[in-house]
Amino acid sequence: MTIDHLIENVSVNKSFGGWHKQYSHQSKTLNCKMRFAIYLPPQVSSGEKVPVLYWLSGLTCSDENFMQKAGAFRMAAELGMAIVAPDTSPRGEGVADDEGYDLGQGAGFYVNATQAPWNRHFQMYDYVVNELPEIIEASFPVSLKRAISGHSMGGHGALSIALQNPKRYSSVSAFSPICNPIQAPWGKKAFTAYLGKDQAAWQNYDASELMKRAKTFVPAKVDQGGADDFLVEQLKPETLGAAAKVNDYPLELAIHEGYDHSYYFISSFIEQHISFHAQHLAK
Amino acid sequence: MTIDHLIENVSVNKSFGGWHKQYSHQSKTLNCKMRFAIYLPPQVSSGEKVPVLYWLSGLTCSDENFMQKAGAFRMAAELGMAIVAPDTSPRGEGVADDEGYDLGQGAGFYVNATQAPWNRHFQMYDYVVNELPEIIEASFPVSLKRAISGHSMGGHGALSIALQNPKRYSSVSAFSPICNPIQAPWGKKAFTAYLGKDQAAWQNYDASELMKRAKTFVPAKVDQGGADDFLVEQLKPETLGAAAKVNDYPLELAIHEGYDHSYYFISSFIEQHISFHAQHLAK
Numbered sequence A, B: 001m002t003i004d005h006l007i008e009n010v011s012v013n014k015s016f017g018g019w020h021k022q023y024s025h026q027s028k029t030l031n032c033k034m035r036f037a038i039y040l041p042p043q044v045s046s047g048e049k050v051p052v053l054y055w056l057s058g059l060t061c062s063d064e065n066f067m068q069k070a071g072a073f074r075m076a077a078e079l080g081m082a083i084v085a086p087d088t089s090p091r092g093e094g095v096a097d098d099e100g101y102d103l104g105q106g107a108g109f110y111v112n113a114t115q116a117p118w119n120r121h122f123q124m125y126d127y128v129v130n131e132l133p134e135i136i137e138a139s140f141p142v143s144l145k146r147a148i149s150g151h152s153m154g155g156h157g158a159l160s161i162a163l164q165n166p167k168r169y170s171s172v173s174a175f176s177p178i179c180n181p182i183q184a185p186w187g188k189k190a191f192t193a194y195l196g197k198d199q200a201a202w203q204n205y206d207a208s209e210l211m212k213r214a215k216t217f218v219p220a221k222v223d224q225g226g227a228d229d230f231l232v233e234q235l236k237p238e239t240l241g242a243a244a245k246v247n248d249y250p251l252e253l254a255i256h257e258g259y260d261h262s263y264y265f266i267s268s269f270i271e272q273h274i275s276f277h278a279q280h281l282a283k
Helices: A042-046 A064-069 A075-081 A124-139 A153-164 A183-193 A199-205 A207-213 A231-235 A239-248 A263-279 B042-046 B064-069 B073-079 B123-137 B153-164 B183-194 B199-205 B205-212 B230-233 B238-246 B263-281
Strands: A007-015 A018-027 A032-040 A051-058 A082-086 A142-151 A173-176 A218-223 A251-256 B006-014 B020-027 B032-040 B051-057 B080-086 B142-151 B172-175 B221-226 B250-254
Touching: A007 B263, A018 A075, A032 A064, A032 A124, A032 A207, A032 B006, A032 B153, A051 A124, A051 A153, A051 A263, A064 A082, A064 A263, A064 B064, A075 A082, A075 A263, A075 B042, A075 B263, A082 A124, A082 B263, A124 A142, A124 A153, A142 A153, A142 A263, A153 A173, A153 A199, A153 A207, A153 A218, A153 B199, A173 A263, A183 A199, A183 A231, A199 A207, A207 A239, A218 A231, A218 A239, A218 A263, A239 A251, A251 A263, A263 B006, A263 B073, B006 B051, B020 B123, B032 B064, B051 B153, B051 B263, B064 B080, B064 B263, B073 B080, B073 B263, B080 B123, B123 B142, B123 B153, B142 B153, B142 B263, B153 B172, B153 B199, B153 B205, B153 B221, B172 B263, B183 B199, B199 B205, B205 B238, B221 B230, B221 B238, B221 B263, B238 B250, B250 B263
Parallel strands: A051 A082, A051 A142, A142 A173, A173 A218, A218 A251, B051 B080, B051 B142, B142 B172, B172 B221, B221 B250
Antiparallel strands: A007 A018, A018 A032, A032 A082, B006 B020, B020 B032, B032 B080
């Protein structure tokens, strides 16, 4: 494959013997300039090709939140795993936006928008599933083994993308995901804007719906804080749990008493997720 | 002791089985409202009194940078250590400030200012050494065992405070500290403003000067990134190393090739610092 994408290095930081790097590039899918971050573990220095965990962040986040706050590098360095964090939406002048924090820039919801004005740039599903891995796999010393994870809106993204592409990912995990967006205020607002009022078009982006009818199973792990302010109205892990039960889907779902929606929760359990993915990536 | 300070809880997050909490209070020393953060490890739930590591942050930081980015809680939870992070200066309307990021609010330098207009509020040395521990020890289930650490300006603060108060701290450590502020642009600017032009008054706040003439030794550990942009002009670890050598001071000083001034460096080595302090706090 030739690299027909030019990526430009923005920053470099050594961390845990490996490297955190940010890059910008012109996205063909999103029709704007994008930034992503990658953590390359120390194993790449010896020429090893490492598997990649894609991390999808939540509302208002960029590529930076996870890389700065999750505390994931220690275990990624130990186990030899790269981590890639894209931005959460197309951005910049000329990209459609909304006054709400939960629609438009910073809130791409990992779908392919079909409705104007969003459809010109908001194609985050294609960006995460196709364009970004193509760039990563052509530009860095990584294998073709992929896992995917995310938080909140990004947990919805990770689950719905893995369930739609079971052969592309060895495993999927999520923290505090929006498990049933078609029944949650955040999801209803975003899907109406991006996909239109016909709810038939929403089903393919709903983790609970997808898990109910999945035929090929990607091992899945979901952790949810019991003191999360968004738990009941927006996240609905019980719906995902019920969907898994109906279909005998291999889902490890745990509610952790006292934990909230923040990175203080994610950092407490991220090493378990890194280990979970490493185990499946090694198969 | 009676708690004559009222502290008000601002936020609570469960993390690694323990609790990250922010509080605000009216500081008598600083003559303004201050915020600090504390991490309480899970051991406090069973009534155990835990030792406290005080963390002093660098220029422009608040109580939040370390708590969000350092990745210190895993080891603090394992070893049963509380961590307290104050703000880096007095703040608010009516508190003197400067246009530079390296003087005034966010840049208290952990000294007691003697010069107007700074002397009304900028008494960070007294706040960190006396008022804050008094509040912590009266308000939380902690022992009277203390260690101190910090980054950059806060590394200078930790070293100079421990060296001036060897009986108050079991151990001291620093990441990328300003080791010889009286010879560095940041230090000269701040000390001139806060302490006046008479450099005799500066000596007691210079880690290298203090280490040269120390009589009681607090075990000290310093880590410095070799690719730190501030290394040569501002930080000068070689001066601290030379001071330790002259006085046979127990200083573990290491330069780490490729690491910069960021939390990507701190997080890579923070667990070694937590372990170092735990070992000395247990004595």
